[in-house]
Amino acid sequence: MYLVIVGAGPVGDHLVEMALEAGHTAAVIEPDSTLAQAVAERHDIRVLEMAIGDEDVVAESHLAEADAVIATTSDDATNLLAMLIAQEAGVEQRTSTVNQDSHLAIFRRLGVRVLADPERLIAEHLLNMTEP
Amino acid sequence: MREVARGVGFLLHIPAVMALLSMPVAFFAGEHWGLTGLGLTAALALVIGQGLRLLGRGAQTFHRYQSMQIAGISWLLIAILGAIPFFVSALLAPAASSASAAMDVFQAPVFALFESTSGFTSTGLTVVARASELPAHIQWWRSLSEWIGGIGVILLLVAILPAERGALNLYFSEAREEKILPTVKSTVRAIWLIYLGFTLFGIGLLWLAGEPLWRAVNHGMTAIATGGFTITDDSLMSTSASVQLAYMPLMLIGAISFLVHYRLLVERPGWRVIGQSTELRLLFWIALGGVLLLWAERWFSIGETGGVATAFVWLSALTTAGFASSDLALWMDGPLLLVLVAVLMGGMAGSTSGGVKLLRVGLLLKDLQGQLRGFRASRHELVMVHYEGARVSPHHIAELGRIAARLVGLFMLLWLLGVFVMLHLLPDDVRLAHVFFDTASALFNSGLSTGIAGPAMNTGAAVVLSVLMLLGRLEIFPLLVLAGWAFGRR
Numbered sequence: 001m002y003l004v005i006v007g008a009g010p011v012g013d014h015l016v017e018m019a020l021e022a023g024h025t026a027a028v029i030e031p032d033s034t035l036a037q038a039v040a041e042r043h044d045i046r047v048l049e050m051a052i053g054d055e056d057v058v059a060e061s062h063l064a065e066a067d068a069v070i071a072t073t074s075d076d077a078t079n080l081l082a083m084l085i086a087q088e089a090g091v092e093q094r095t096s097t098v099n100q101d102s103h104l105a106i107f108r109r110l111g112v113r114v115l116a117d118p119e120r121l122i123a124e125h126l127l128n129m130t131e132p
Numbered sequence: 133m134r135e136v137a138r139g140v141g142f143l144l145h146i147p148a149v150m151a152l153l154s155m156p157v158a159f160f161a162g163e164h165w166g167l168t169g170l171g172l173t174a175a176l177a178l179v180i181g182q183g184l185r186l187l188g189r190g191a192q193t194f195h196r197y198q199s200m201q202i203a204g205i206s207w208l209l210i211a212i213l214g215a216i217p218f219f220v221s222a223l224l225a226p227a228a229s230s231a232s233a234a235m236d237v238f239q240a241p242v243f244a245l246f247e248s249t250s251g252f253t254s255t256g257l258t259v260v261a262r263a264s265e266l267p268a269h270i271q272w273w274r275s276l277s278e279w280i281g282g283i284g285v286i287l288l289l290v291a292i293l294p295a296e297r298g299a300l301n302l303y304f305s306e307a308r309e310e311k312i313l314p315t316v317k318s319t320v321r322a323i324w325l326i327y328l329g330f331t332l333f334g335i336g337l338l339w340l341a342g343e344p345l346w347r348a349v350n351h352g353m354t355a356i357a358t359g360g361f362t363i364t365d366d367s368l369m370s371t372s373a374s375v376q377l378a379y380m381p382l383m384l385i386g387a388i389s390f391l392v393h394y395r396l397l398v399e400r401p402g403w404r405v406i407g408q409s410t411e412l413r414l415l416f417w418i419a420l421g422g423v424l425l426l427w428a429e430r431w432f433s434i435g436e437t438g439g440v441a442t443a444f445v446w447l448s449a450l451t452t453a454g455f456a457s458s459d460l461a462l463w464m465d466g467p468l469l470l471v472l473v474a475v476l477m478g479g480m481a482g483s484t485s486g487g488v489k490l491l492r493v494g495l496l497l498k499d500l501q502g503q504l505r506g507f508r509a510s511r512h513e514l515v516m517v518h519y520e521g522a523r524v525s526p527h528h529i530a531e532l533g534r535i536a537a538r539l540v541g542l543f544m545l546l547w548l549l550g551v552f553v554m555l556h557l558l559p560d561d562v563r564l565a566h567v568f569f570d571t572a573s574a575l576f577n578s579g580l581s582t583g584i585a586g587p588a589m590n591t592g593a594a595v596v597l598s599v600l601m602l603l604g605r606l607e608i609f610p611l612l613v614l615a616g617w618a619f620g621r622r
Contacts, residue, residue, distance in 0.1 A: 040514040041523045050512035060510040 004029065004066045004091075006052055006082040007073035008039040011097065011118065015072060016043050027061050052082045058089055068093035076103045083112045138188025139202035140209065144181030147213045148174045150276055154217075158269035163231075166269040169220030177213050200610035201617060203288055207602060211249040217273050218244035225267065234265035237587060246594040251277030253605035254285065254484060256360020256454035256579025257570075257597065261587040264365050268346075271363045275350040282357025282484035283327050285605065286390045287320060289482045322398055323390050330393075331356045334382040341378035351455075355382035358485040360454025360579030367456035373440035376457055380447050387415065387451035387479025408521030410494045411480050415450075418490070422446045422474055429467045445580075449474035452486040454579020461583045465565045468582070472569055475578040476543075486577025486604055488543055492536035499533030502526030542608055547575050550600050557592040558584065571597070575604040 001024045005012050008030035019026045020043060030036040031051040040047040048060055057063070069086035071079035079096045080103070086094045087110060095113045098104050107114045115121065151174035158166035222238035225231050238244045243259045250257045251274050258274075260266060266274075335352030339345055347363055354361045362368065368376060385393075392412060395401060406412065426446045427437040438445075444457035449471045460468060478487015502517045506526060509515045516523040550571040558567060562584060570584040574597040585597055603611055 036514055037525065040516050041525075044523070047514040048510070048512045049514050054512070056511060060512055 001067040002026070002062075002065060004061050004063060004069045004086075006069065006071040006078070008032075008035045008047070009072060009074065011072040013039055013042070015070060016045055020045065029057065029061060052078055052085065058085065063089040063091065066091050068095065071096040073097075074099055076100055080106065080110075083107065083110055087111070134188045134191040135198050136188075136201050136205065137184045138191040139199070140205050141181045141184030141186075141188055143202065143206040144177050144184065144209060144213070146177075146280065147210050148177035148181060150214075150280060151177065151217070154269060154273055154276060157272045158267075161268035163267045163269050165224040165226065166217070166221050166267055168224055169217035170269065170273070172220060173213050173216045176216070180209070180213075197613050200613040203606055204610040204614040207252065207284075207606060211252045211598075211602070212245065214252055214273075214277050215241065215244040215248035218247055218270065221267065221270055230265045231267045234260065234262050235267070235270065237261075240591065242591045242594050246598050247274065248277060249598040249601050250579070251359070251361065252281040252284070253486075253577050253601040254278045254281040254354075254357045254359035255486070255574060255577040255601045255605075256354070257574060257581055257585045257601070258361060259587050259589070259594070262365045263361075263363050266363070271346075271350055274361045275353045275359075275363075278357045278359030278361050279331065279353040281605075282359060282386065283324065285484055286323060286327070286482060288606070289391075319394065322394055326390060326393050326397060327356070330382075330385055334385075337378050337382065338375075341375045342372075343375060343378075351379070352382065355379055355453060355455070356386045356484065358383060358386040358451045358453040358479065358483070360448075360452075362455065366459075368444070369441075369457060369459060371457070376440050376444045379453075379455060380444065383447055383451040383453040383455075384415075384419065386453065387483050387485040388412065389480040389482035390484075391482045392480070405521075410498065410518075410520055411490045414490045414494045414497075415480055418474075418477065419447060419450055422450060422470070426467060426470055429470055433464050433466055445471060446474055449578060449580055450477065450479065452478050452576060452578040454573070454581075456580060460569070460580060461566070463582075465563075468565055468569060471580065472572055475569075475572050475576050475580065478576060478578075488540050488576070492540055495529065495533045495536040496540070498529050499526070499537075502529050539607065539609075543575065543604075546600070546603060546608065547572055550575055550596065553596050554584075554593060557590060557596065571600065574598075575600040577601060577604050 003019050003024050003026040005015055005019070005026055005028045008016070008028050012028060012030070016026060016028060016039060027046040027048060028036070028039055029048045029050060029052055030039065031049065033049055036047050036049040039045070050057060050060070063069070063086065066086070069082060069091050071082040073079055076099050079098065083094050083096055093113070094111065096107060096115070097118050098107050098114045098116050099118070101117060104114060104116050151170045155167055155170050158164070158170060218238040219241050222235040222244070225235045237259050238247065246259055256278065263271065331353055334356050335348050338348035338352050343351065350363045364370070368379065389411070392406060392409065396406060423443045423446050426442055430442055431437045438458065441457040444455070445460070448455045448457065452475065460471070476487055477493050478489050479485030481489040481491035498517050498519055502515060503526065505515045505517065515526055517526055517529055519529060551567055554567055554571050566582040566584050569582050572578070573580050574585060585593070
């Protein structure tokens with residue numbers, strides 16, 4: 001599978017590592033130059049140092065050929081834009097983290113598979129692990 | 133100035149000790165007349181050395197340009213002191229003996245100086261026509277000078293690292309650098325021991341391969357130093373193929389950085405870590421690929437590959453050992469040019485070999501790769517290149533590449549200048565390819581020769597080539613620093 005990953009923060013970085021291990025090819029879009037440099041140094045992967053709203057994003061990331069787009073940033077606006085652009089480009093699988101519960105409905109209406117509030121998820125997970 | 137005097141004074145004890153250690157050779161070989169020259173060298177070196185140390189009392193720790201001055205002045209002085217045994221023994225050799233005939237050429241001080249410079253820069257060009265007839269102590273002195281010159285170059289890199297220190301990531305990553313510098317002394321001692329160990333191993337190997345003991349001792353020393361002096365009349369041309377094979381690993385050991393040897397033997401990080409060294413991989417592939425290429429080239433030009441002897445020439449050129457297994461004067465220009473490429477590149481930085489070093493070749497290639505990838509990449513894509521097992525930004529490589537390119541460019545300019553000067557000192561009918569080859573052989577401390585740099589050359593050519601050998605050995609900058617200082621602008 002060819003994955004386009006939006007954001008090279010902690011989540012994106014781990015996602016890249018796991019995707020590569022699973023044998024997928026991937027491209028990462030990250031506007032912050034420090035984060036972009038770091039992910040490029042760690043993984044054998046195509047890194048685009050640009051914002052998702054950039055004009056050339058669709059062409060440079062070969063979005064039309066992507067099997068899936070995954071948005072991992074902590075900013076819902078960025079994630080939403082990524083999903084809209086992916087939909088325009090005709091990408092079948094669109095997945096995103098959603099950081100504010102109130103935004104969940106918007107993402108769902110767009111046909112996006114969502115992971116709501118990742119931090120809350122971690123908290124729940126921790127609690128599950130502690131209870132006997 | 134005190135610092136420089138003190139450093140040079142200290143280093144001048146090296147030829148003194150060398151000469152003292154060589155006196156037993158002259159004594160036991162029954163060449164008592166040879167003791168005079170060696171004794172004179174020891175005495176002069178000690179007196180000057182101690183004198184300079186007195187001058188340098190109260191010296192502070194020195195800066196890098198001062199260490200460069202020290203290296204430049206010391207190499208020059210040691211070469212001059214090392215010429216004394218050649219000159220004095222030539223004057224004192226018993227008349228009408230074969231030794232005196234073989235030594236005749238050294239009655240001209242310029243040629244004695246040439247031989248000594250060639251030795252201490254571990255180049256291997258020689259003005260001796262029949263080395264087998266030289267008196268034993270002179271044969272030994274030549275081999276010893278190359279051996280000491282070889283370790284000298286390694287220590288030059290460890291102690292007075294060149295500007296490319298950043299490129300030596302494998303050995304001096306940020307943390308290691310801090311750790312290794314206070315312990316330079318122990319590193320130096322370890323490298324000495326490794327060098328000595330490999331030399332003994334080499335002598336044993338050559339002896340087992342069938343070389344007579346005295347020859348094994350001399351050639352073992354000059355092989356590990358990638359020097360190239362021999363005590364035979366035709367280098368290794370009449371040596372059998374199986375014995376030539378025994379020389380190959382020795383030359384390669386000499387051409388591998390001793391910091392790699394150090395890590396392998398002392399720290400044992402495993403082959404996988406060592407194998408990530410871009411420079412080491414380059415050495416491996418160039419050694420292998422070059423042999424195949426040279427075989428093919430010779431097969432197309434003369435209809436036969438030349439077998440082991442051809443492979444030997446390639447390795448001898450690449451490691452800049454300069455042993456000759458084949459008479460290069462008879463080679464056509466095509467294969468000769470290929471060999472020249474190997475001479476220019478040389479072995480690894482921190483080894484005993486000369487040339488521009490594969491470290492720089494590797495950096496320039498990586499820089500090129502980074503640039504090509506940059507052309508192909510889309511506008512916002514981050515391009516990376518693999519270097520020393522890590523993914524590195526091309527900007528970083530470009531910075532190192534710029535420093536490498538500066539030195540390589542300087543080397544090439546000097547080479548052209550050398551050829552230009554040499555053309556005025558040589559007979560008109562000499563082949564231009566040969567002038568280029570032998571000038572490069574001196575500047576890049578190879579020692580392979582097409583016959584121009586040999587017994588037949590005139591005084592002027594000997595002086596020019598001696599200067600080139602020194603410039604090449606010190607990688608130019610120390611002597612430039614020295615010249616700059618001499619003209620009063622530090």
